Amino acid sequence: MLKTGVQTKGVINDETPKKGFELLKRAGFTCVDFSLNGYLTNRMLYEDARNDFFSQSVAELEDFFRRHKTAAKETGIMIHQMHMPYPMYVLRGSRELNEYLWNVVTPKSMRLCAFFECPYIVVHGFKLSHFLGSEELEWRETERFLDSIAPLARELGITICIENLYTSIGGHLVEGPCCNGRKAAERIDRFNERHQAEVLGFCFDTGHANLVGIDMEDFIRTLGARLKVLHIHDNDGIADLHQLPFTFTKTRENKTSTDWDGFMRGLRGIHFDQVLSFETAPVLDSFPGEMREEVLGFIARIGEYFAGKVEAP
Amino acid sequence: MVNLEEKKLNLLCVPSNIVGIKNPYKGLRNISLAGYKNILLDFSLCCTSGELERIGRKKAAEEKTDRLKIFENPEKMNEAMLPLLEQCKIQGIHTPAAYAPYLPRDTKHADLNGLLLHLAKESIKLCGLARCKNLVVRPLFAGIAPADIWECNKAFYLELAKLAKEQDVRILLENQCKDINGHLVRGICAMAEEAVDWVDRLNEAAGEERFGFCVDVGVCSLCGQNMYDFIIGLGDRLKAVIMRDCNGNQESAMLPFTSVYRGESQTDWLNLIRGLREIGFDGELIMDIRDTAAAFSHLLRPEILRLSKKIADFLKWQIEIETRLKKYSSRVLFGAGNMCRNYMKCYGEKYPPFYTCDNDKSVWGTEFCGVMVKNPESLKELPEDCAIFICNIYYCEIREQLLEMGIDNPIEYFNDEYMPSFYFDRLEMKEMKSEE
Incomplete structure (x- = not known):
């Protein structure tokens, strides 16, 4: 059966990581999405600020995360994917900050990914199309960034995954980088050909796709084997809420307003064999703390349901 | 068909x-x-x-x-x-x-x-x-x-x-x-x-x-x-x-x-x-x-x-802004401020103006974003098919000024509200690249 995973954010703490991994194991998960972005948050970056977490040497960072790695191993949980801090380029951020993100945070995140024996690291493309005038020019800047880190990815044996993102226009969320499946597939192939290794893959985010009305089945089928990582979560089609699948409805019939059938058909169509990973950390904040284990168990159960549908003969 | x-x-x-x-x-x-x-x-x-x-x-x-x-x-x-x-x-x-x-x-x-x-x-x-x-x-x-x-x-x-x-x-x-x-x-x-x-x-x-x-x-x-x-x-x-x-x-x-x-x-x-x-x-x-x-x-x-x-x-x-730019074989600008800057960034190469002019005497004879700034009086010597693109939101006032000067060249309004691209500090990115 397909494996299921969930974010470590809100579950794994740095003092006693094993407790968190055990909780996830009891809930039914066998994989996690390691929330490296939690150590240098986007909120901080958008304020042109940063902490010194990634200023530590690689050896120090590895020391810091050794107990997390050991705990995951002892619990039998695989770190299947991780999220690099984002954004990687802060528009109108200081030169110092952007250099730090590019030259310090990025390579160290990748080395930590390898340290965790994690095959995939998710990065966000630059959001520049408003200024540059087109998505094509925006991609060129992202590609330049990716080109600069691809040799390290190759050396470490990891795959960088680009993700479909959104941007905001007057509070209305519209498509951002990597929302065209065909372009993404072509770009990934070209990139990997150029670097002679599978250093670039795709992370499909169901919530972001739902916000901008992407045809999930078509998008997933177009990506095919380039799809390495999932961020599964739900929303009302208006805000990026990261809630449980099947939560939102819009009509009196109370049928789900997210195209989960299309999502499952797509995965089934490409014989998806990676991890059904949920990006639902906010759910743990919305439910009472006392229900955390049950909530995690329910998320894992939804994962099993998806797995059953995707793998049905 | x-x-x-x-x-x-x-x-x-x-x-x-x-x-x-x-x-x-x-x-x-x-x-x-x-x-x-x-x-x-x-x-x-x-x-x-x-x-x-x-x-x-x-x-x-x-x-x-x-x-x-x-x-x-x-x-x-x-x-x-x-x-x-x-x-x-x-x-x-x-x-x-x-x-x-x-x-x-x-x-x-x-x-x-x-x-x-x-x-x-x-x-x-x-x-x-x-x-x-x-x-x-x-x-x-x-x-x-x-x-x-x-x-x-x-x-x-x-x-x-x-x-x-x-x-x-x-x-x-x-x-x-x-x-x-x-x-x-x-x-x-x-x-x-x-x-x-x-x-x-x-x-x-x-x-x-x-x-x-x-x-x-x-x-x-x-x-x-x-x-x-x-x-x-x-x-x-x-x-x-x-x-x-x-x-x-x-x-x-x-x-x-x-x-x-x-x-x-x-x-x-x-x-x-x-x-x-x-x-x-x-x-x-x-x-x-x-x-x-x-x-x-x-x-x-x-x-x-x-x-x-x-x-x-x-x-x-x-x-139709670009269609209008395309319509004329030659053009000059009126205004040497931000709108002129945006014109030069987005259209300066494709539709180069002979020069720009401005009512501010202090900028006459200087260069702005690669174009010479002249006295509006220079417009009287324009070839007749050369269009004047006003790069200033005081369109009506400037148009009136031009008409009062007896200029009968085509007068058009340029606008930079919806530009093909906008400025942001990309120099940083270029510098970062050169340091790699």
């Missing part, structure tokens, strides 16, 4: 909720007084999506109405539309584009595709009668398996193509939403690649350019799409654009720039204008404000229509 009488960007008003189909005089008069010379010939006025959806319902069958039931007798569409067409003729209003009846996106009917074909055929005939050159016909979707969508629609559109040729009408496909239990997501031809593929394959099968495309801005907005990419992808297949505003979540047709949140528009007008400007769009610009019109008192409707025409003029002006 469709023979359009003149190739220019037309402004059309959608008459829904403004013009009564039986007594169209007043509504059309208001449209005309607002300055519109064209309307969309909207056949759903005589056969609404609601009426189609109610077909077969007991209540609908019992409904007493003096309205012609076009869904029962599609050939009577002519009769139903006649008062409107006659009144258009009387008031000198043209109908360069039309829209065929359609089903609601959440239709429960899977059995009306035959009727839709019939209605589309009648629409084409009426277009021929009204000398209307473009007809938007939505693709069939109800009751069709996803794998059969193209084949079913190919047959549908090619069936229409024969009649369209006879009537000299071009059929426009349109980007669609798909209803997922109340959530509207990208549907048929919502992606440029598919839209292009469909139009090209249909034209190839028809053996002529019988098909084109109409972009519904509301649908793009509901599907959170980058309209620049969509429009650039369509290129010259794009023959019409339906301009309507909405909040991006609920389908409505509001006056552009009125769906706002914290002072910002919720529709991506920037990318729409960027795209239309870049392809040199010269088709039908259709203003659909039916929901705004319905929400206002009918006493205020004439004012709303006037505002909608002003907005349409503004959009046309923005879209």
Whole structure:
């Protein structure tokens, strides 16, 4: 059966990581999405600020995360994917900050990914199309960034995954980088050909796709084997809420307003064999703390349901 | 080949909720007084999506109405539309584009595709009668398996193509939403690649350019799409654009720039204008404000229509900025401020000005963004076909100044509100690259 995973954010703490991994194991998960972005948050970056977490040497960072790695191993949980801090380029951020993100945070995140024996690291493309005038020019800047880190990815044996993102226009969320499946597939192939290794893959985010009305089945089928990582979560089609699948409805019939059938058909169509990973950390904040284990168990159960549908003969 | 009488960007008003189909005089008069010379010939006025959806319902069958039931007798569409067409003729209003009846996106009917074909055929005939050159016909979707969508629609559109040729009408496909239990997501031809593929394959099968495309801005907005990419992808297949505003979540047709949140528009007008400007769009610009019109008192409707025409003029002006630059073999600028800077960034290379001028004496003889700043008096020596592009928001005052100076060169207004790109500090990125 397909494996299921969930974010470590809100579950794994740095003092006693094993407790968190055990909780996830009891809930039914066998994989996690390691929330490296939690150590240098986007909120901080958008304020042109940063902490010194990634200023530590690689050896120090590895020391810091050794107990997390050991705990995951002892619990039998695989770190299947991780999220690099984002954004990687802060528009109108200081030169110092952007250099730090590019030259310090990025390579160290990748080395930590390898340290965790994690095959995939998710990065966000630059959001520049408003200024540059087109998505094509925006991609060129992202590609330049990716080109600069691809040799390290190759050396470490990891795959960088680009993700479909959104941007905001007057509070209305519209498509951002990597929302065209065909372009993404072509770009990934070209990139990997150029670097002679599978250093670039795709992370499909169901919530972001739902916000901008992407045809999930078509998008997933177009990506095919380039799809390495999932961020599964739900929303009302208006805000990026990261809630449980099947939560939102819009009509009196109370049928789900997210195209989960299309999502499952797509995965089934490409014989998806990676991890059904949920990006639902906010759910743990919305439910009472006392229900955390049950909530995690329910998320894992939804994962099993998806797995059953995707793998049905 | 469709023979359009003149190739220019037309402004059309959608008459829904403004013009009564039986007594169209007043509504059309208001449209005309607002300055519109064209309307969309909207056949759903005589056969609404609601009426189609109610077909077969007991209540609908019992409904007493003096309205012609076009869904029962599609050939009577002519009769139903006649008062409107006659009144258009009387008031000198043209109908360069039309829209065929359609089903609601959440239709429960899977059995009306035959009727839709019939209605589309009648629409084409009426277009021929009204000398209307473009007809938007939505693709069939109800009751069709996803794998059969193209084949079913190919047959549908090619069936229409024969009649369209006879009537000299071009059929426009349109980007669609798909209803997922109340959530509207990208549907048929919502992606440029598919839209292009469909139009090209249909034209190839028809053996002529019988098909084109109409972009519904509301649908793009509901599907959170980058309209620049969509429009650039369509290129010259794009023959019409339906301009309507909405909040991006609920389908409505509001006056552009009125769906706002914290002072910002919720529709991506920037990318729409960027795209239309870049392809040199010269088709039908259709203003659909039916929901705004319905929400206002009918006493205020004439004012709303006037505002909608002003907005349409503004959009046309923005879209045609590059077309106007292209029109002249040479040009100079007036103004040496930010607007001039933005001109030079985005158009300076493609349409280089001889120089710019400014009323500020202190900058005469200096260089600004690669152009010399001169005394406005220099304009008196311009070759006669050289256009003056005013790069300053005091357009009227500067125009007056130029006219008072006795300058009779063409005077045009440049504007930098919707530029192909904007400044941001990219030097940092370039420097970072050089340090790698």
